[in-house]
Amino acid sequence: MSLTHIIVIAGAMLAQTQSGQPPPVSISVVAVHATTEGGAKQFGPGLEGVRSALADLEFDRYRKLGAATLSAPFNKESSLDLGSGYSLCVTPLSRERNGQVRISLMVQMASKAADGRPVNAVSTTIMIGSGKQFKLRGLKMDQGELVVVMSLDR
Amino acid sequence: MFECRWTYDVERWFDGEHPEPDRVRGHVETCTACAERLTRMQEMRTGLQGVAKHQEIAEPQLNAFIEGIRERVESPRRSYRGIWALASLTAAALIVAIAAFTVFTNGPGTVDATVVESCYSEIQGATVESYSSKDGVTTIWLKVPAAQDDIL
Numbered sequence: 533m534s535l536t537h538i539i540v541i542a543g544a545m546l547a548q549t550q551s552g553q554p555p556p557v558s559i560s561v562v563a564v565h566a567t568t569e570g571g572a573k574q575f576g577p578g579l580e581g582v583r584s585a586l587a588d589l590e591f592d593r594y595r596k597l598g599a600a601t602l603s604a605p606f607n608k609e610s611s612l613d614l615g616s617g618y619s620l621c622v623t624p625l626s627r628e629r630n631g632q633v634r635i636s637l638m639v640q641m642a643s644k645a646a647d648g649r650p651v652n653a654v655s656t657t658i659m660i661g662s663g664k665q666f667k668l669r670g671l672k673m674d675q676g677e678l679v680v681v682m683s684l685d686r
Numbered sequence: 687m688f689e690c691r692w693t694y695d696v697e698r699w700f701d702g703e704h705p706e707p708d709r710v711r712g713h714v715e716t717c718t719a720c721a722e723r724l725t726r727m728q729e730m731r732t733g734l735q736g737v738a739k740h741q742e743i744a745e746p747q748l749n750a751f752i753e754g755i756r757e758r759v760e761s762p763r764r765s766y767r768g769i770w771a772l773a774s775l776t777a778a779a780l781i782v783a784i785a786a787f788t789v790f791t792n793g794p795g796t797v798d799a800t801v802v803e804s805c806y807s808e809i810q811g812a813t814v815e816s817y818s819s820k821d822g823v824t825t826i827w828l829k830v831p832a833a834q835d836d837i838l
Contacts, residue, residue, distance in 0.1 A: 584821050584823065585821075585823045587819075587821070588819050588823075588825075630798050632798055632801075634803070637826075639828075651808050651809060652807065652808040653807055653808070653809060653812075653828060654805065654806075654807055654814055654826060654828050655804075655805070655806055655807070655808075656802060656803075656804060656805035656806075656814070656816075656826050657802075657803040657804045657805075658800055658801060658802050658803060658824070658826075659798075659800065659801040659803065660800045660801075660824075661798055661799075661800070664799075664800050664822065664823075664824075665822075665823045665824075666800055666823065666824045666825075666826075667823065667824075667825050667826070668825075668826045668828070669825060669826070669827050669828070670814075670827045670828030670829055670830065671828060672830065
């Protein structure tokens with residue numbers, strides 16, 4: 533076997549290893565506008581799947597702003613516009629032996645400052661298992677809050 | 687060894703068959719060879735008596751002995767084969783199950799709760815807290831001081 537053959541085989545093995553990257557992570561995202569208007573809790577259409585995740589919040593009106601499913605490759609940032617100047621950046625970092633995925637999440641907001649640089653309102657790294665829900669809250673929006681409910685799809 | 691001509695007479699006397707025992711006894715008392723011969727015969731007889739002595743088994747002992755043999759022969763043989771076979775099968779099944787679980791599963795499964803490894807905010811004075819509800823939903827809560835509301 534010549535040196536050329538060895539190099540070709542090694543290259544093929546390397547290419548196969550690189551193509552063996554884990555598949556992208558599928559993350560469901562639901563953006564909700566939560567407000568307090570008085571009265572019993574009311575959930576708008578399309579929020580059936582996230583009602584339990586919103587149950588502990590003090591607001592009484594919940595309106596769905598949008599929903600999307602992100603297919604996020606590992607070690608690559610995927611972003612989603614949440615409206616009202618907010619955007620969500622998701623970067624899956626690794627898949628653990630127990631099936632959980634380590635994900636870097638960042639909510640950026642358009643800055644009112646002169647330089648116009650977006651501000652990282654929230655940056656977090658979490659380890660989450662498939663089917664588990666997770667939410668971000670506290671982002672101000674029109675007399676209420678923007679609540680982002682996420683879950684790692686199975 | 688010197689043999690006295692009275693040897694035959696001594697042997698007969700020893701067996702109680704000599705017609706003149708006093709005469710032979712008188713000779714043995716004066717003849718060293720015959721005295722030695724007599725001693726050897728006495729020793730031999732004593733030894734033979736020891737060998738010939740046999741123990742007798744009394745009737746009750748014999749019956750108990752026979753009964754014991756009969757019990758051991760006729761009682762059903764205690765078998766441990768079934769128990770040991772079952773134990774071996776159970777152990778083998780356990781080993782196979784553990785091996786299969788180890789080979790075909792990748793860790794303990796996806797039962798772990800969500801873990802927040804880090805969280806922070808670039809907003810001045812803001813804090814970020816996390817908590818988990820009883821439903822297992824983890825929440826990251828951005829808390830912005832009122833003075834910073836205008837930037838949001």
